[in-house]
Amino acid sequence: MSLLLDHIVIRVHDLTQTIEDFTALGFTVQQGGTHADGVTHNALIGFADGSYIELIAFLQAAPQRRWWDVGQRHGDGFVDYALLPSSVAAVIDAAHGRGLQYDGPQAGGRVRPDGARLEWQTGRPQTSDLPFLCGDITPRDLRVTEGAVREHANGVRGVASLTVAVEDLKASLQRYRALLGFADARTVALPGLGAASATVSIGDASVVLLSPVHVDAASVTPEGAALRRQLATRGEGVLGVALRADGKAESRVLDRDRTHGAWFEIVAG
Secondary structure (H helix, E strand, O other), X not given: OOOEEEEEEEEOOOHHHHHHHHHHOOOOXXXXXXXXXXXXXXXXXXXXXXXXXXXXXXXXXXXXXXXXXXXXXXXXXXXXXXXXOOOHHHHHHHHHHOOOOEEEEXXXXXXXXXXXXXXXXXXXXXXXXXXXXXXXXXXXXXXXXXXXXXXXXXOEEEEEEEEEEOOOHHHHHHHHHHHHOOOOOEEEEEOOOOEEEEEEEEOOEEEEXXXXXXXXXXXXXXXXXXXXXXXXXXXXXXXXXXXXXXXXXXXXXXXXXXXXXXXXXXXXX
């Protein structure tokens, strides 16, 4: 059963300022609206490959939610990512058959600024190294608008890869295999980072699981230190994203003040 990358979530405190900042970086940002429970509202950056970035902020305190808790303790930044299934229930059932527990399907929805009501279902993992599932009930083009809003002045066309920080590479890779139903993954040692990685493919995007290994702290590079810092603070989850751009774009790392702590690299070509 195929799964595609659906979206990457950045939790922020000030949605209006965040929209201004991402617009200044050359992105076309759409107002998303308020979620059905009234707790959060969002904005979207949609890409030509069908994936998108969700910028989400809370309208009221929600201490029972992980995204709220991480943001309150550690500030703005990545909090999650989602895969798109044809059927949330079918993927959950298949994962259960392979020994992996997902909760759901759970109902979700949002009201757009133009009044359109969207509905979807989610499936939630029990560990934060895994993505959640987000499957549409209403047509997906209501949730992820098509057309000119997917064109960006900075030339970005989609997501090339995302790196996920994990505590135990072997255990996380086993969970991903149970979710995706595949057996092969490319695993490599990265001595300079003091880490090991395994790469899995999800549609046209790659997911790189990155886990620290024991090395002399003095030999760890800044990138390796960032991995360890993420795991010690925000925990397992998205560490960085490489965005695929057209050949006219400039390859660069985006200003993390503008991206609200989220590490993005634009890769041209």
